[in-house]
Amino acid sequence: MFNLGSMFNLGPADPVVGKKxxxxRLSAAEIFKFIGDDLFHNYPRWSPEVQELECLTDGPVKSGTIARQVRVDHGQRSESKFRITIYEPARRLAFAGVVEPYRCLYELQPQGREGVTELSFTFELLELKAFMRPFEPLVRSAIQEGATRTVENIKRLVESGTPGTPGAAARP
Known part of the structure; x- marks a missing residue:
């Protein structure tokens, strides 16, 4: 039997991953407050592609919290909902698309030096649509650049003022 999927390499593809x-120079607890507890205030600050962000569940940010975001990435507007899948204060924060196939993971690892923390960010696009597969190298490059920009923006914001305090980290 003739298989178009294998002929055009349309089977499942590996995720497209960016990691940085x-x-x-802050404690894991301070950084987590900025990225976790104050997610709805700060996420658009470290990811300026986020044009709208709305919490769809009641209460503080926690595992199971659902949000809606509108992003403009490279001129393309997209809207998605995501769910917080991991919420471990001072350790890890993760969210995943409710319908769209993506995951984000922020991991915090205190270093030997007092008050220094390693922030690791991973973005995974779990499925690349067939029409995008010819552009996979460009997509991979854009996702890696986005991961690098994400950690650099968080570092700049949290080291420039009091994390989580509205306006404190926005100083030039």
Missing amino acids: SILI
């Missing part, structure tokens, strides 16, 4: 780590 950076050292930050």
